[in-house]
Amino acid sequence: MAATLKDVAQLARVSVKSVSNVVNGYPHVSHDLRRRVHDAIERLGYRPNLAARHLRTGRTGLLALVVPDAPCLDELARQILHTVAARGYRTVVDHAEQAPARPGARLPVDGVLVAADVVPPELIETHLAARTPLVLLGEQRDERCDHVGIDAARAARDATEHLLETGRRRIAVIGTRPAASSTAPQPRTLGYQQALRRAGISVPDGYLRTTRHHRHPDGYQAARALFAHEHPPDAIFCFSDPLAVGAIRAAVDVGLRVPGDVAVIGMGDSSEGSFCRPTLSTVSADPAALARRAVARLTSRILRPDAAPVQVVAPHTLQARGSTAAG
Template sequence: MATTLKDVARHARVSVKTVSNVVNDHPHVSDDLRRRVRAAVQELGYRPNLAARTLRTGRTGLLALIVADVETPGLCGLAREVVRAAAGQGFRVVVDHLGPDTERPAPPTRAGAPPGVDAVLLGADVVPPGLVDARLGAGTPLVLLGESRDPRCDQVALDGAGAAADATDHLLRTGRRRIAAVGARPAEADGPPAPRTAGYRRALRRAGLDLPAGYLRTTAQHRYEDGYRAARWLFAHEQRPDAILCYSDRLAIGALRAAADAGLRVPADVAVMGIGDSEEGRYSRPMLTSVSADPAFLAREAVALVTARLDRPDAAPARITVPHAVLPRESTRPAG
C-alpha cells in the first residue's frame, strides 16, 4: 500500500499541511520542521502523486540526470545520492546518457530529451556543442555537475585546479620530480589550459620544476584504453616519468596496466594517481591513490539549486564548489 501524506505527517509528528508545504517546497517552513519531514519522506519512501502535482503546479516532479557515459566509474554512487536528495525535495529522477562520443554535436532528440522534466542535471565534464543552448532555449533549468566555463548555468563542481594541484603536491612530497599528466582535452594543445591542467602546472612551478616536452598527454576521452596508450607513450619517452597524474581513475587504471605490460613496478618505478576515487581504483592492485569529492554534498547542492531556480528563474547563476581530499594509497608510496 502506497505511503500517503497522512503517513508522513504522523511519522514526523506534524500536520498534513506542513508535509504538503515541505514536499512542494513552499517557503515559511522552519528548518527544523523541514528536516523532520524530509527525513520521514526518505524513511517511509513517500512518492508524491505526480499527476495531481502537474495539474496543480504545472510541474511534473521529475528531474533528469544526464551523464556522458553510463559506464563512468562513480556514476552509481552519484546517481544514488541524486535520487536520495531529490526524494527529500519531493522529486523523482530519470537517467539518460549522451553516449560514448561526447565531442559530437548533440542531435535534436538528445538536446531535448528526456521530455516532461522540470529540470536537468548534466553530469558531464565535456558538454557537447548545442546541448546547453537547447536546454536554455527551451526554458528548462539546467545545473551542470562538473567543470565548465559556461557562465549562464548553475553549477556544482570539483575545484579542478585545486584538486590537480593538491594531487601534484602529493606526488612531489613522495619524492617524485618527473611528473607527467594524462587526460588534458585536445583543445588545450593550442589553447588555454583547462582547470586540471592549470593546477598541475601551477604546482610544478611552485616546486621550481619545468614541464618536459610531451609530459602533458591529451586524450579525446577518459577511457581505460586512452590511459593505457598515453602511459605507454610516456614509458617510451627518453626521460621516462617517475609519476603520472591521471585526470580520472579510469585513465589511471589504464596506466596501471600499461606499467605492468612495460615491466615497470608501481610505485617503485613509477607512481600512478587518479581523480575520482572510484570503486575500481579501491580494488585495483596496487590500490589507487586518488582525489575524492563528496557525491552526497554534490547531489544535495545540485537539487537545492534546482528548487531555487524553479522558484526564481531570473536569479543570477550560482556556482558551488565541492570539497575534495587526497586519499594516499599503495600506488604512490614514497620513492626510495
C-alpha cells in the first residue's frame, strides 16, 4: 500500500499539517522540521497525490525546468530534480530549443525554472505575459523576474586574473553571445575586459570569439580560429567547460601543449573537466546550493505571485588545475 501523509507524519513525529506545509513548499518551516519530513518521505517512498492536490488547490504539483540539452543534464539540473522531488513536486524537463511557445502547451505547470542564457527571449516574455511563476538561472537577468546565479562578472574577472597570475598576457575568450541576441556586453565579457584593463592590456581584434552554443564542437572551431590568428593567444578563457574541452582538443590537434603553449580555463566545474588531460581549471559554483535556492525561490513565487522580484547571488570558487599550470 502506498505511503500516506499520515504515515510520513508518524515517522517524522510531526503533525499531518506540518507534513503538508513541507510538501507544498510553505516557506515558514524550520530547517529541522523540513529535514525530518524529507527523511521520512525518502524512507517511505511517499509520493503526493497530484490529482487530489490539483482539485484542492488549483495547482498541479508540476514544475518545468528548461535546460540546454535535456538528454545531457548537467549537475545543477540533476540537483534541481532531486530538490524538487524532496519538496513534493514533480518536474517536466524541456529542451530549450524545443520549449513550447505557449505555457502549458504540453502540460500545465505551477512554475518554471529557466536556464535563461540558452532560451529564446520570447519564451520568457510568453511566461511573463501568462503570469507563470518564473525563476531565471544563469547569467542573464531580467528585473521583472526572480533570478538565482553567481556574480558572472566577478567570476570572469577571477578567471582572467588567474591566467594573468600564471604569466599569460595574450588572453582570448570563447563563448560570447551573437550580437543579434544581445544589445550590451554580457557580464562575463565585462569581467574579462575589466581584468585586462587593470593589467594595462588591450584586447586584440579577433580575440572575442562568438558561439551560438556552448558545446564541444563550438569550442573546437573557435579555438582553431584563434590559433590561426596573426598573434595567437597564450591563454583562452571559455565561458563553459564543454567549450574549454573543445578548445583543449583543438590545441592538441594543431600541435600545441596545454598548458605549456596555451592555458585554458572554463566555467561550470563539470565532471568531464576532472577527467580530461590535463585536468581542467574552472570556475565552480555549488550546484546543490544553487538548486536549493532556485527551488525555494520558485516555491515562494508560487505562493506569493505578486511579491517584488528577488535577485539571489550564490558564491563561486576558482578551481586551479592542470590546464592553467604556470609555465
